[in-house]
Amino acid sequence: MACCLKDELLCSICLSIYQDPVSFGCEHYFCRKCITEHWSRQELHGTRDCPECRRTFADPHLSPSLKLSNIVERYSAFPLDAILNAQRSSYPCKDHEKVKLFCLTDKSLVCFFCDEPALHEQHQVTTIDEAFEEIQREMKEQLATLQDSEKGHTEALQLLQRQLTETKMIGVAHETVSRKGSIQIQPSRGFYCIVMHDGNQYSACTEPWTRLNVKSKLEKVGVYLDYHKGLLIFYNADDMSWLYTYRENSPAKVFPYFSPGQSHANGKNVQPLRINTVRL
Template identity: 50%
Template sequence: MLFQVQTLKEQLAFAPLGAGEWWGRGGVSQAGVPALPLLSPARRGGGVTGSPPAEAGREPRPPAALARLVPGWEAALGPKLWPLSRRGSCFSGPAPGTHSQELPPTAPRSPRRPLHLGGPSPTAPGAMACSLKDELLCSICLSIYQDPVSLGCEHYFCRRCITEHWVRQEAQGARDCPECRRTFAEPALAPSLKLANIVERYSAFPLDAILNARRAARPCQAHDKVKLFCLTDRALLCFFCDEPALHEQHQVTGIDDAFEELQRELKEQLQALQDSEREHTEALQLLKRQLAETKSSTKSLRTTIGEAFERLHRLLRERQKAMLEELEADTARTLTDIEQKVQRYSQQLRKVQEGAQILQERLAETDRHTFLAGMASLSERLKGKIHETNLTYEDFPTSKYTGPLQYTIWKSLFQDIHPVPAALTLDPGTAHQRLILSDDCTIVAYGNLHPQPLQDSPKRFDVEVSVLGSEAFSSGVHYWEVVVAEKTQWVIGLAHEAASRKGSIQIQPSRGFYCIVMHDGNQYSACTEPWTRLNVRDKLDKVGVFLDYDQGLLIFYNADDMSWLYTFREKFPGKLCSYFSPGQSHANGKNVQPLRINTVRI
């Protein structure tokens, strides 16, 4: 008969053993009266219904595999297991349901002493733990029992192991026990469900954590020293005080392993906080450096703006005042943003340092229990202490106050004045065969006719429908404008004089090209790696290009209102030429308008 139990210890307590008695806590007396409640009466010959009768004149004994489990388990968990008295259970007094009369003299009363069936001493928990596991090993496969069965000689094996062993013996006509070599003509394999349950409980129970917990630990007031720690609850665990079912699905380990694991976790958290502290420190240094550079740039821009207006003989003071106010507003906005970030990152840095201090104090604690006892509250104390840096900021809009200031100011006041283009022209020797240039080489368009019979040369573009300006820049300040009205595709900018002009070309700085592009009909981007989308409110009709070669600045403007589009900052390695590509035109009339240079004197 089977009984559902909850723990391995209970499985062992109710394990059916040899004929004539239950081994451990009660069972049935030799008179056949059950000594434990809930157990059905057994025949005089055994502990469970159907067990073989005791041999006459032979002292009843437990099956070896099950009997040897008891001292190992009890030695590991603490309480001693006493041998059965001939008066009932192993505890004081007769067991419930037993007779109290004395047994015949042939069954002398055993003295009360700890049960020891040979092997390691019950007082050596480590040795008993090994013995306990060894008793659950099949002697054939040397692994934990799988579907254990017993033979008539009371030896246990895995069903598969003993079956395969007998298959190999079929030629001999007899089958024997691999341990005692007792032969069987027609052996019957008796399933040992109780042993199977014990194996299952043993495999599922964190017994290693119990047996390996030998470090000196803070003692439980009611029991032995505390040897377990629940990683899930972050709390010390007494096996006897704490209900095992409450931690059945938890990660339970010995205090040695818990100490090492939590030390590792806290060190990782400390490392994360230290990394965050370093990142915050670097971010603050960058912000402070940007703060100084912004203030320095503001001072320089004030001088530049003042000089620009001075060159106009101070005739436009109102405009000067307006621009200075705009500069101050931008400066105030930028400085406010930076100072707010400095304050926020300073606060976050203090929290990070506080968190690091908390962890350092915790790691400095050498007492294991004091260290582990505070783990439950440590996570709460660390909340809000770790912050991601994610430093982002906008560049100070210096480009708004650089470039052709005199022309910008003058043009803002005299919208009806259109200057005569300066001497900036296209170089026909670089033009793709599909491109058509005007006679004065200031206009370029894409031709839908067959390619022109132009002589090829290393200077000419053969794939990209592009053309360069005839003048190469190696110093100075230059400004020109390009009319792009009614077009859906174009590329404008600068190219290194030595840049490749053959084959398909990637228009990007690493290839020697600094350009902006119109694409997809109404989208504008800077040809960076990857492209940078430009914030353009209205469709561009005219693009201004400003080059300060010595300062390494190439700035694009909406030439109608001189609003800034994009800035390249580079150390130009050689001569630069203006670059133009009108894009391909289409039969449906799209993009047929040319590009036209409208160069302006500064």
């Protein structure tokens, strides 16, 4: 169990326990320093990849993993090596070998016949077998947490990738929005849009998404912007029915934003996106 958990906590670059673990778009983790140095060596080639799966990224964003950091911290605090050594080694007092005690605080064997009792008076002392079983149980729980976290991370990534390829995310965007890497279509990121997703479902890209009450497939979507009043209105241009309204005064310039997405026809769009202007 100890070896299994430790293997899960090793950075594949430095082969040591994670230091400030981060991820950046795939299900693999690395020390922040290790992956940064790895990418610095790739700058001449103009690409950045994952040393595990070799997936390339144009402008990856390093996201810290708080849960993994906590697991690493808990593992580092385990006195496991000291307990294993205590089980294999001889006791400090040959006359009192039956007194199998271990001080979790000092990470050392204890013999109350030979040691000064005051040395461990306020310490956490238990039998060696109980200490080993308790720590092994905690490590098993930590390993399960790590595996669940990795599974959740992978599922979230797959959902994001599916949303990016199956949605058609129309609206406006600030001139300062990020144009590289994985883009999150949210008002806090400077995007004000509605999307078609999962077939014929429609939502406004709020945080979280707001499902739109659309009874039939949208063929034409109208976008009305009153910049000075901070109004952005989406409507069905076929019957002029209202879809959604964003209300926010933007200090920056905004521009039209379109994303045709991809269908399931070998990654190509079956129907093209057509842009029509309205004369007022």
